[in-house]
Amino acid sequence: MKFTLSWLKEHLDTTASVDEITYALTDLGLEVEGVEDRGAKLRDFTIGYVKSAEKHPDADRLRVCQVETDEGLKQIICGAPNAREGITVVVAKPGVYVPGIDTTIGVGKIRGIESFGMMASEREMELSEEHDGIIELPSGEVGDSFVDWLAENDPAKVDPVIEIAITPNRPDALGVRGIARDLAARGLGKLKKRTVDAVEGQFPCPVSVTIDADTRDQCPVFFGRVIRGVTNGPSPEWLQDKLRAIGLRPISFLVDVTNFFTYDRNRPLHVFDADKIAGNALRVHRAKGGETMMALDEKEYTFAEGMTLISDVEGVESIGGVMGGMYSGCTAETTNVFIEAAYFDTVRTAYTGRALKINSDARYRFERGIDPEWTPYGIEHATHMILEHAGGEASEVVVAGKIPDTSRAYKLDAARVQSLVGMTIPESVQRQTLVALGFRLEGNMAHVPSWRPDVQGEADLVEEVARIASLTQLEGRPLPRLTSGVPRPILSPAQRRQTAARRTCAALGYNECVSYSFIDKAAATLFGGGDDATMLENPISSDMSHMRPSLLPGLLQAAARNQARGYADLALFEVGPAFDGGEPGEQRTQVAGLIVGRTGPKDVHGASRPVDVYDAKADAEAVLAAMGAPARTQIIRGGPDHWHPGRHGMICLGPKKVLGIYGEVHPRVLTALDVKGPAMAFVLWPEEVPLPRKAGATRAALQINDLQAVERDFAFVVDAEVEALTLVNAAIGADKALIEEVRVFDEFIGGSLGEGKKSLAITVRIQPSETTLKDADIEAVGAKVIEKVTKATGGVLRG
Secondary structure, eight states: OOOEEEHHTTTOOOOOOOOOOOOHHTTTTTTEEEEEEGGGGGGOOEEEEEEEEEEEETEEEEEEEEEEEEEEEEEEOOTTTTTTTTTTEEOOOOOOOETTTTTOOOOOOEETTTEOOEETTTTTTTSSSSHHHHHHHHSTTTTTTTHHHHHOOOOOGOOOEEEOOTTOOOOOGGSHHHHHHHHHTTTTTOOOOOOOOOOOOOOOOOSSEEEOOGTTTTTTTEEEEEEESSSOOOOHHHHHHHHHHOOOOOOOOOHHHHHHHHHHHSSOOEEEGGGGGGGGEEEEOOOOOOOOBBBSOEEEOOOOOOEEEEEEEEEEEEETTEEBBBBOOOOOOOOEEEEEEOOOOHHHHHHHHHTTOOHHHHHHHHHOOGGGHHHHHHHHHHHHHHHHHHHHEEEEOOOEEEEOOOEEEOOOOOOHHHHOOOOOHHHHHHHHHHHHTEEEEEETTEEETTTTTTTSSSHHHHHHHHHHHHHHGGOOOOHHHHHSSSOOOOHHHHHHHHHHHHHHHHTTTTTEEESSEOOHHHHHHHOOOOOGGGEEEEEEEEGOOOSSSSSHHHHHHHHHHHHHTTTTOOOEEEEEEEEEETTOOEEEEEEEEEEBSSSSSSOOOOOOBBHHHHHHHHHHHHHHHHHTHHHHHHOOOOOOOOOOEEEEEEEESSSTTTEEEEEOOOHHHHHHHHSSSOOOEEOOOOGSSSSOOSOSSSOOOOOOOOOOOEEEOOOOOOOTTOOOHHHHHHHHHTTTTTTEEEEEEEEEESGGGGEEEEEEEEEEEEEOOOSSSOOHHHHHHHHHHHHHHHHHOEEOOOO
């Protein structure tokens, strides 16, 4: 949103400087993106006086002028028709940059005669489109700065332009008056009254307007009137200056009027050439689908079913809330005009504009919300301006539909400013602030003005009061200390686990990533997602169309970006939600890690190796231990198909209690995401880790056993299909009181074992806790191991 200082002062009576205004705007939430000093590019131009002007000896249209400047008498050759003796002009001396022609002036020869500068026109200085002759000043001293002369005699041409960023919740600030209202509430001036009397119609409106019954939700109200006998032409200079200053190109007066009110009051208008409205009737309706129209941007559009259209008896003439049509647009020959001031639904306007890929000022405002109650006043203001500058006489106003009711009120509780924001503001100041912003107060109820659709509750009233008072006045205060006792912990078990997981991953050398919860459909499909349940209805882009089913896609995409920049050895992790569906509760927190490349920087001996599955397993087990998972877990098969078959495992507490998965990512997935593999990863679910039976702040007692442990090795011949886990679990179950650990240390296939057989060797660690074991006790445990393994696997002890 752009506006000039003088434009702002038409609504705000203020003596504040530009710096004070820009500071206040940013502090009010209307962030200033920039201030353009329009006089800076004209700083080097000076005032001169043409002492004489003679015809060029070799060119009929050129004049050899002797011009008095601050550097004395200079010879300047000029081809302007008004170059003559005795006029005060604007001079660009050699070395001066002329913005309108993008040229730096130098000393040159024209038809054999030297010229030491130029005399400028308004277009060459980007002051207007006027280029019929050089500037003739009514006053001015030779050598004075032209910018200083403009600041004194025509300040609008060098007025600073302020640009602010508008958040979607502040559509009222898309008009200069809304900005002035905020500044007045802050105390930087007084809001001026800008009202006009209704124009009495001289004749019935010859154009009728109807709104289809099924379209009342898309266009609740439509005001219109005809003004006949107008003279359309260039706008007054003040209007052209305003539009040109904010980057708009003046077109014609009737069009410029609509652009003016779009920015001045956030009230988009549209003007039809009344003589081109077939049947003298306009109808607001939903598109059936397939209709076409040539719009004002000279592009033809085809409309989808449900879009809001305005048509006459022959076809579509305008896209409601977005853009008008070329055929019924006003031209220099227009003498009778129909003014439209309507209110269009925000959501439907946004959908229509996005589908047609039209970005217009009208769409930008309607989709954020304009003031519906100012609709009839908008058409009266526009009528006054047209009658004043283009002549003609106005008809009566025709109205279809009714203004939507946006009235609402919320309780004003002065104490909530302290409880919600922490600021102490007297109730009288709070009430004064809301009144200055346009709220109507009745007792303790605040009625919201129609131009503030963002105020939807009591907390919003508090926000308005705090915003105007300035959040910079908020002082940090320590929380009250408890007089006795120890405060209860405030972190939940889930929060503590996530913190432990982050700390452990970082300690293991991983770098944390924070990625979007949205990914593209192709990536989501690779990890079991990408269905309609997780599809976004309004995605930011096509690459963010679905909720992520896992954290791994984001980590793999981050790895691909790093690899593309030459970083091959990576260790990345993330803690965040993954989504099984789109409903509440259909998400689970994950801890995911990814390692690619080699095991770290080479030491002095060059010792490094490619990462493998066991690196991911060790890190996953370390993170689980930090989150409080039991030491004894099972590793079983059966992970999703984005894991490499045979090179991954699920960490479980029983077959149905999965704590996490580790392993190598499937090469197919790596190829699809452009990652150079192999890549090892783990995914853990903190919520699946069982909570301790007894919650307490103290640690468990340290248990140290001073009795000697004993290890015995066993080798069993089993069928080749038997998993080592089955054998280990059977051995552990032989005597859980004494057997502390069972681990596999060898596998042998072939030789004398025969086809379909293999030998698995295990080490059983026996740890007594009460007395030293005797040989007989150890032999008894060994016998139980052999018995259990034989029964569970059908294997035999290898001789």
